[in-house]
Amino acid sequence: MGAHSRTHTTGAVRAADPVRPEPAGRDRYFDALRAVALVRVVAYHTFGWAWAGLVFPSMGVMFGLAGTLMARSLQRPALTVIRGRVRRLLPPFWFWGVFVLAAMLLHGWMPGRQVVYWVVPLGDPPGDAWGEQAWEILWYLRTYLWFVLLSPPLLRVFRLAPVPVLLASLVPVLAFRFVWQPPDDRLGAALWDLATFLCCWLLGFAHQEGVLARLRPAAVAPLALGALAFGGWYAFAHQAEYGTYDLDENPLAQAFWSAGFVALLMYAKARSRTDFAGLVRFRRLDRLVTVFNARAVTIYLWHEIALILAVPLIDRFWDVPAFEAYLPLDSQWFMFGVGWVLIAVFVLLCGWVEDVAARRQPRLLPGGGTARMGP
Numbered sequence: 001m002g003a004h005s006r007t008h009t010t011g012a013v014r015a016a017d018p019v020r021p022e023p024a025g026r027d028r029y030f031d032a033l034r035a036v037a038l039v040r041v042v043a044y045h046t047f048g049w050a051w052a053g054l055v056f057p058s059m060g061v062m063f064g065l066a067g068t069l070m071a072r073s074l075q076r077p078a079l080t081v082i083r084g085r086v087r088r089l090l091p092p093f094w095f096w097g098v099f100v101l102a103a104m105l106l107h108g109w110m111p112g113r114q115v116v117y118w119v120v121p122l123g124d125p126p127g128d129a130w131g132e133q134a135w136e137i138l139w140y141l142r143t144y145l146w147f148v149l150l151s152p153p154l155l156r157v158f159r160l161a162p163v164p165v166l167l168a169s170l171v172p173v174l175a176f177r178f179v180w181q182p183p184d185d186r187l188g189a190a191l192w193d194l195a196t197f198l199c200c201w202l203l204g205f206a207h208q209e210g211v212l213a214r215l216r217p218a219a220v221a222p223l224a225l226g227a228l229a230f231g232g233w234y235a236f237a238h239q240a241e242y243g244t245y246d247l248d249e250n251p252l253a254q255a256f257w258s259a260g261f262v263a264l265l266m267y268a269k270a271r272s273r274t275d276f277a278g279l280v281r282f283r284r285l286d287r288l289v290t291v292f293n294a295r296a297v298t299i300y301l302w303h304e305i306a307l308i309l310a311v312p313l314i315d316r317f318w319d320v321p322a323f324e325a326y327l328p329l330d331s332q333w334f335m336f337g338v339g340w341v342l343i344a345v346f347v348l349l350c351g352w353v354e355d356v357a358a359r360r361q362p363r364l365l366p367g368g369g370t371a372r373m374g375p
Contacts, residue, residue, distance in 0.1 A: 028276035029269055030065050036294035037061045042303050042343070046336045053254070054232065060258025062265060063197040063311035066144060067204020070151045078152035085148045089297065091357040092140060093121065095350060096301040104131045108340065121145060123186035134304050140148065143193040147201050158202060162211045169199040170227075173255040195252045199259040203266050212263075213270040224263040231257030287367075294366035295351040299343060302350060306342035310335050313342075 037058035044052045073081045097118050105111075109128040111118075117125040121142045127135040141238045147154075158165050172195035182188035206212045212220070235245040235253035247254040268274075279286045292299065314335060317323040352362035 028279045028286075029274055030068065031289050031293045032276050032279065033061055034065055034296060035289045037065075038292055038296060038299050038303075041300070042307075042339065043308060043336065045304060046339060047332055050244050050246040052082070054235070054245075054257065057247060057254070057258040057261050060197060060200040060254070060262050061265065062140075063144070063200040063258075064204045064207075064262040065149070066147070067151075067201035068208045068266075069147060069204070070201075071155060071205045071208035071239065074152060074155055078359050082148055082152075086145070087359075088354070088357045089141065090120070090299045092228065092301060092350075092353045094119075097125070100127070100131060100134050100305075103134075104128050107131070117186075122190075124189060133308055137300065137304055139193055140300070142190060143197065146190060146194055147197075149286045153199075154202070155205060159209070162206060162209065163215075166199065166202050166206055166211075167223075169202050170259060171199060173252055177252045188276065192251050196255045197258065199255065200262045203259070203262050207266040207270055210270075212267050215267070217267075220267050220338070224267070226259045227256045227260030227263070229260075231260060239293065291347070291366055295347050295354060297354055298347055298351045302346035303339070303343055306346060307335070307339045309342055310338040314338060318347060 005077075011080060033116050036056065040052060040056045040058045043049070044058075070081070070085070101111075101118060104127055107128065109131070114123070114126040117123045120140055122145060124142060125135060125138055173192075176182055176192060176195055182191040203212075231247075231253045234256065235247060235250050238250060238253070239245050242249045245253075247257055254361065279289065314329055317327060317329050348364060351366075352364070355362040355366075
C-alpha cells in the first residue's frame, strides 16, 4: 500500500489473463505519494487546517501504500515478514521514546503498568498532558503494527473473494457508528482506527494482487466517487456533532473519504502503470523523495517535537533586532519553515537508527532505496 493472484472475479472483472504483480523494488509513484503524505501531515500539525484531509487524506494513503508493501512481502514466509516489519519499526520508536519518556519523567510524570506499551505499542502508550503533543501521534504506529500482525489471515481471506471482501471492509466502521460503540479505552481506540483504515489497507492488497488492474473503470469509478461523496457529505452534515468537518475527528467520514481517494490513486496506478521514472531527471527532487522514504519513520516520529521546539526558538529570535525587523516571526509559515529545518536536524542526528533497524550500514543521508514501512 503479493503473490500470484488467486481470486474469484465478478462480472465487472475483465475476462483477461491475470495481471502479474509488479516486481519488488523501487516505485517512484508510491515514493512520491508517501513524501507528499508526510509533508501534508507536518502542514496539518502546523496550521490545523480542517480541509487538509479532504485535499489529501495522508493517513489513508500511507495505510494503502503499507498494505501494498505488506502483500508484496508476504510472498515470503509470514513469520519472517512480520519479524522484519516489527524489527524495522521498534528500534526507531524505542530511540525516540527514550527522549519523550525522559522529558515526561523529569516533568513529574509517574508511569504505571501500562508503560509496557512503550516497549511494544500494541496499545496507546501512556503519557501526561504536558507531553501529549509529542506522543499522541503514536496511534498510527499502533494501528500499523496491528495491521502487520493481522495481514497473513487478512490476505488469505481477501484472496477467497477480493471484491466482496473489499466492499465489506467498510462494514465494521458503519457497525461501530450505528450498531455498537466500542469502549472508550485503548481497545476501543484500536478498534476504531483499524475499522477506519481497513479498506485502505485492503486496497493495497488489491493493487498488489492485480485485482484493481482487472476491474473496468465503470466498476471502480462510481464506487470510489460514491465513497468520496458519502464521506464528504457525512463530514459536513455532522459538523455540529463533531464541532468541525475535519476528517480526523469523524471516523466514518474519514473511512469513506480515504477509501474513495486511495481507490482512485491505486486504480490510476494499476491502469496507467506509471512509475514516475522521469523523476530521476530532477536530481535534487529525486534525492529529496528518496530521503523522505528512507527516513519516513524518523520524520513521522520527530516532526511534532520539531514543531514544539520551533516555538521557543522563534521566541528567542524576537530578542535579535534584525530578526524582529526583517523576519516574519509571527507567521505560521515561518514556524513551518523552522519546523522543517529542525526535522532535517533530527533526520541527520537520528535517522541512522532506521538503517540499524533494517540491518544496513548507518548513513547520514540515504543515497537510494525505499523505506519498507512507510509512514
